[in-house]
Amino acid sequence: MFYIIRRILLLVITVALVSVITFSVFQILPGDPVRTMLGTEADETQIESLRNELGLNRPLHEQYVDWIRGIFTGDLGNSIRFSMPVSVLLMERLPVTLSVAGMALFIVVLFALPLGIFAAKRQKKFSDVVLSSVTQLGMAIPSFWLGMIIILYIGMNVDFFKINGYIPWSESIKGALSTLILPALTIAIPQIAVKFRYVRTSILDQMQLDYVRTIRSKGLPERIVVYKHILKNALIPILTIFGLITAEVVAGTIIVEQVFALPGIGQLLITSISYRDFPLVQGIVMYITITVVFINFVVDILYSVIDPRIRLR
Amino acid sequence: MSKRKYWLTIVLLVAVLFISACSNSEEGSEKATESEDGSEATAGASDQAQEIRVRINDDPDFLDPHRATASISFQMILNMFEGLFIPQTDGSLTEGLAESYEVSEDGLTYTFTIRDDVTFHNGEPLTIDDVVYTFERLMGLNGGEKLSGNFDNVASIDAPDEKTFVMTLKEAHSNFLYSLTALQSAIIPQSNDGEHNENPIGTGPFAFVDYSPGANLELTKNEDYWQDGLPYLDNVTFVFQSDDQAAVMNLLAGEVDVTGVPGHRVSEVEDSFNISHQNNNSTLIITFNQEKEPFKDMKVRQAINLAINKQDIIDSVFSGYATPIGSNMSPAMGEYYLDGLQDVYQRDVEKAKQLLAEAGYPDGFETKITVSSHNDLYSSVAQIAVENLKEIGIDVEIEVVEWGIWLERVYFGRDYELTTIDLTGRPSAYEILDDYISTNDAENFFLFDNQEFDQVMADVRKETEIEKQIDYYHRAQEILNEESAAVYIADYQILWGSKQNISGLKSYPFWFHDMKEVKFD
Numbered sequence: 001m002f003y004i005i006r007r008i009l010l011l012v013i014t015v016a017l018v019s020v021i022t023f024s025v026f027q028i029l030p031g032d033p034v035r036t037m038l039g040t041e042a043d044e045t046q047i048e049s050l051r052n053e054l055g056l057n058r059p060l061h062e063q064y065v066d067w068i069r070g071i072f073t074g075d076l077g078n079s080i081r082f083s084m085p086v087s088v089l090l091m092e093r094l095p096v097t098l099s100v101a102g103m104a105l106f107i108v109v110l111f112a113l114p115l116g117i118f119a120a121k122r123q124k125k126f127s128d129v130v131l132s133s134v135t136q137l138g139m140a141i142p143s144f145w146l147g148m149i150i151i152l153y154i155g156m157n158v159d160f161f162k163i164n165g166y167i168p169w170s171e172s173i174k175g176a177l178s179t180l181i182l183p184a185l186t187i188a189i190p191q192i193a194v195k196f197r198y199v200r201t202s203i204l205d206q207m208q209l210d211y212v213r214t215i216r217s218k219g220l221p222e223r224i225v226v227y228k229h230i231l232k233n234a235l236i237p238i239l240t241i242f243g244l245i246t247a248e249v250v251a252g253t254i255i256v257e258q259v260f261a262l263p264g265i266g267q268l269l270i271t272s273i274s275y276r277d278f279p280l281v282q283g284i285v286m287y288i289t290i291t292v293v294f295i296n297f298v299v300d301i302l303y304s305v306i307d308p309r310i311r312l313r
Numbered sequence: 314m315s316k317r318k319y320w321l322t323i324v325l326l327v328a329v330l331f332i333s334a335c336s337n338s339e340e341g342s343e344k345a346t347e348s349e350d351g352s353e354a355t356a357g358a359s360d361q362a363q364e365i366r367v368r369i370n371d372d373p374d375f376l377d378p379h380r381a382t383a384s385i386s387f388q389m390i391l392n393m394f395e396g397l398f399i400p401q402t403d404g405s406l407t408e409g410l411a412e413s414y415e416v417s418e419d420g421l422t423y424t425f426t427i428r429d430d431v432t433f434h435n436g437e438p439l440t441i442d443d444v445v446y447t448f449e450r451l452m453g454l455n456g457g458e459k460l461s462g463n464f465d466n467v468a469s470i471d472a473p474d475e476k477t478f479v480m481t482l483k484e485a486h487s488n489f490l491y492s493l494t495a496l497q498s499a500i501i502p503q504s505n506d507g508e509h510n511e512n513p514i515g516t517g518p519f520a521f522v523d524y525s526p527g528a529n530l531e532l533t534k535n536e537d538y539w540q541d542g543l544p545y546l547d548n549v550t551f552v553f554q555s556d557d558q559a560a561v562m563n564l565l566a567g568e569v570d571v572t573g574v575p576g577h578r579v580s581e582v583e584d585s586f587n588i589s590h591q592n593n594n595s596t597l598i599i600t601f602n603q604e605k606e607p608f609k610d611m612k613v614r615q616a617i618n619l620a621i622n623k624q625d626i627i628d629s630v631f632s633g634y635a636t637p638i639g640s641n642m643s644p645a646m647g648e649y650y651l652d653g654l655q656d657v658y659q660r661d662v663e664k665a666k667q668l669l670a671e672a673g674y675p676d677g678f679e680t681k682i683t684v685s686s687h688n689d690l691y692s693s694v695a696q697i698a699v700e701n702l703k704e705i706g707i708d709v710e711i712e713v714v715e716w717g718i719w720l721e722r723v724y725f726g727r728d729y730e731l732t733t734i735d736l737t738g739r740p741s742a743y744e745i746l747d748d749y750i751s752t753n754d755a756e757n758f759f760l761f762d763n764q765e766f767d768q769v770m771a772d773v774r775k776e777t778e779i780e781k782q783i784d785y786y787h788r789a790q791e792i793l794n795e796e797s798a799a800v801y802i803a804d805y806q807i808l809w810g811s812k813q814n815i816s817g818l819k820s821y822p823f824w825f826h827d828m829k830e831v832k833f834d
Contacts, residue, residue, distance in 0.1 A: 030717070030718045030721055030722065031715060031717025031718045031720075031721055032717065032720070032721050033717075035717070035720045035721060035725060036716060036717035036720055037374050037383075038374060038382040038383065039374075039382060039383045039384075039720070040720070040724055040734075040736075040737070040756075041382040041383065041384060041737065042382040043461070043462040043463075043755050044462065044755055045459050045460070045461060045462040046380070046382055046460060046461065046462075048458075049458035049459060049460060050380070052458065053458065081372070081374075082372070082526045083375065083510055084526065089526060092525065092526075093527070148558070148559075151559070151562050152562065155562075155566065156562060156565060156566045162568065163559075163562060163563060163566055163568060164552065164554060164559075164563045164566075164568045164569070165528060165529070165552065165568075166528065258555065258556060259556065259559055260559075261552070261553070261554040261555075261556070261559065261563075263525060263526070263527040263528035267527050268526075268527055271372070271527065274687070274715060274716065274717065275717070276717050
C-alpha cells in the first residue's frame with residue numbers, strides 16, 4: 001500500500017513540475033498569441049480588444065495562479081486560437097487519439113510478441129536472420145514517410161479506407177475503423193520492429209540461465225519450458241518496454257495525425273504551439289504527462305503482480 | 314508435436330499477411346479503375362448529390378465576421394455573410410444588402426436604401442436596426458470594445474426611417490464604399506448578440522451548421538436566399554488539411570472535390586481534374602527595412618532589384634505559374650493596374666554593381682534576410698536571392714523563424730534588414746497601396762517614406778471621378794517602382810484542382826471560395 005501511495009505522490013509532483021516548466025518556457029519564447037492568430041491583416045484596435053478580452057494584459061503570476069485555480073475546478077480555461085473551452089476541445093479529440101494509440105499498441109503487441117518468441121527459438125537459423133534484417137529496415141523508416149506510402153499504396157487503392165478525417169465510433173464502427181486502421185498501422189510498424197528485438201533479446205537472455213538448463217534436463221516439454229518458465233521471467237523487461245512505447249505511440253500520433261488529417265490531440269498540439277495558445281498547450285501537455293506517468297504507474301504496479309519480490313525494494 | 318503446431322500457426326499468419334498485402338494492391342488497382350468509371354457514370358447522371366467538400370489549409374481564426382482578420386477565414390465565411398456591398402471578381406462593387414445609394418456632393422454623406430426582402434438564417438427579416446447594430450458594434454458605440462479601426466472616419470450614423478441608413482464622414486474618402494463589404498462590415502442580426510462566434514448568423518447563400526476545430530466547417534443551403542434560384546449546392550464542407558501533398562492525394566482519392574495543387578504536381582492531376590488558375594492578387598516581395606543603412610539609399614535598393622532574377626524564382630518556386638509584377642499591384646486588379654512596370658528591373662548584374670559603387674559600396678556589404686517557416690516558399694525565394702546577391706558582392710545570411718516570431722520581430726517590431734513575404738490581395742486598389750503611406754504605422758513595415766507618394770494617396774481620397782482616381786493609382790505604382798520600394802517579384806497563381814463535373818467556381822482578387830453559383834452537373 002505504501003508503495004502505491006509513494007507512486008501516486010510522484011505522479012502529482014511530476015505533473016506540477018511539468019506545468020511550471022511549460023508555463024515558463026512559453027513566457028520566454030518569442031511570439032505573441034494574438035498577433036500570430038490575427039496575422040498581418042489585423043489593425044491595432046482589433047489586437048488590443050482581443051488582448052483585453054483574453055486577459056493577456058494581466059501580470060504573469062496572476063495568469064498562472066488563475067490557471068491553477070481553474071484546474072481544481074475542472075476548468076482548463078479558454079483556447080485563444082479556437083475561442084472554445086480547452087476541456088471541450090480535448091474531450092472532442094481524446095477519443096481519436098486514444099483510438100489510434102490503443103489500436104497501434106494492440107497491433108504492436110499482436111505482432112512483436114509472437115514474432116520475438118519465434119525468432120528467439122529459431123536463433124541463428126534462417127528465419128531468425130530474415131526477421132532480424134527486415135525489422136532493421138522497419139526501425140529505419142520515418143513515420144511520416146511511411147504514412148505517405150501507406151496512403152499511396154493502400155489508402156488510395158482499397159475503397160474501404162478513408163485517408164482524410166475521422167468518423168466517430170458512435171456514428172459507424174466500420175467508418176471509424178476505415179479512418180483509424182491505416183494511421184494505427186503507420187505508428188505500429190516501426191514500433192513492432194523495435195519491440196520485436198526487445199522480446200527476442202529478453203527471451204534469449206533467459207534461455208542462457210541455469211534454471212532453464214535445469215528444467216530442460218528435468219525433461220519438461222519445450223512448450224512448457226518456453227511459455228511457463230522463460231516467458232514469465234522475460235516478461236519484466238518486456239513490460240518495461242511496453243510502458244515506454246505508450247509514450248512513443250502518443251508521440252507518434254502527433255506526426256501521423258498530421259499526415260492523415262485526423263483531428264486528434266497531436267494535431268491540436270502542433271497548432272496550439274505555433275499559435276502560442278498557452279491555455280491549450282498547457283491542457284494538452286497535462287494530458288500527455290498524465291497519460292505517460294499513469295501508464296508507467298500501471299506498469300510499476302504490474303511488476304509487483306508478476307514478480308512479488310519487487311514490492312520489497 | 315505441439316512445437317510443430319506453433320510453427321504452423323506462425324507460418325500461416327505470415328502467409329496470410331503476405332497474401333493480403335499482395336491482394337490488396339491487386340484488388341486496389343481494380344478498384345481504382347472501377348471508381349474512375351464510377352465517377353464518369355455519375356458525371357452523366359443528373360441526380361448527382363449537390364454536396365461539396367473543399368479543402369482549406371487551416372482553421373478560421375474567428376467565425377464572427379467582425380472579429381475575423383485572417384484571409385483564410387474570409388475564404389470560407391464570406392459564404393455566410395454579406396455587407397451593404399458585394400465585391401466582384403474584377404475588383405468592382407455591386408449593391409448587396411443596400412438596394413441603392415446616394416453620395417452627397419461634398420462626398421461626406423452616404424445614404425443607403427436597405428433591401429426589404431432579406432431574411433437572416435434564423436428566419437428573422439433584416440431590419441434597419443440590424444444595420445445600425447452592426448456598425449455600432451464595429452465602432453464600439455454600444456458599450457462593447459471597438460472591433461475595427463475602419464470606421465474612425467465616420468462622424469455619425471443614422472436611420473431616419475425603416476429603409477434608409479445614413480452615414481456621415483468626417484473627411485471625404487473615395488474608397489469608403491469598399492469598407493462596406495462583408496470583409497469589413499458584414500451585416501449581422503442584433504438578436505444574435507453575444508453568439509456571433511459560436512453560432513454565426515448572416516444573410517449569405519449558406520448557413521452555419523457546425524464547426525469542428527481542426528476538422529471541418531459545415532454549411533448548408535440558405536433556402537430563403539434573396540437572390541432567386543441561388544445557391545445550387547445543398548451542403549458545403551470546408552475540410553482542414555494543412556499538408557499540401559496529402560491534399561493532392563485526397564483529391565485523387567475523391568475525398569475532397571476542390572483543393573489547391575502545388576505547381577509541380579499539376580501533371581499528376583490535370584488529366585482527370587479541372588485545373589483553374591487564379592491570379593490571387595497577392596504580391597510576393599523581397600523588401601528592405603528602409604530606415605536602416607544601406608537600404609535607405611535608393612541606389613542600393615535598385616541594385617538589389619536588378620540583381621535578383623525574378624524569372625528564376627517564378628520558374629523554380631512556382632513551376633512557372635506566376636505573373637511578373639513591377640509594383641505592389643497585380644493584373645488581377647483590372648484597369649487599376651499599370652502595365653509595363655514589370656520590365657523595368659530586368660536582371661543586369663553590371664548595372665547593379667555600378668549602382669552599388671555609386672552608393673558607396675563598391676565591395677558590397679553583409680546583411681541578413683529573415684523569413685518565416687510557415688510556408689517553404691519563403692526559404693526557397695530567399696535561397697535564390699542569396700545566390701543572386703552574392704554576384705554583386707552582397708553577402709546574405711538566411712534566418713528562418715516561426716510565423717509568430719516573424720510577425721513580432723519583422724512585421725510589428727520592424728527589427729530586420731531584408732525579408733520576403735506575400736502581401737494578401739484586397740478588393741480595393743486604395744487598400745493595396747496604402748501600406749506604403751509613411752504615416753500608416755500599422756502596415757508600412759518597409760518604413761517606406763516618400764512625400765510624393767503620400768500626396769498622391771491623399772489626392773485620390775478626395776477624388777470622386779473614377780478616371781482620375783485611376784491616374785493617381787497609376788502614378789502611385791510608378792513611384793513604388795522608381796523608388797524600388799521593394800523587389801516586386803510576382804503575383805503567384807493558386808492552381809485549383811477540381812472534379813470535372815463541377816462548374817461555377819469563380820476567382821476573386823482576394824481569398825474567397827465563392828460557392829454561390831457552384832454546382833455539380
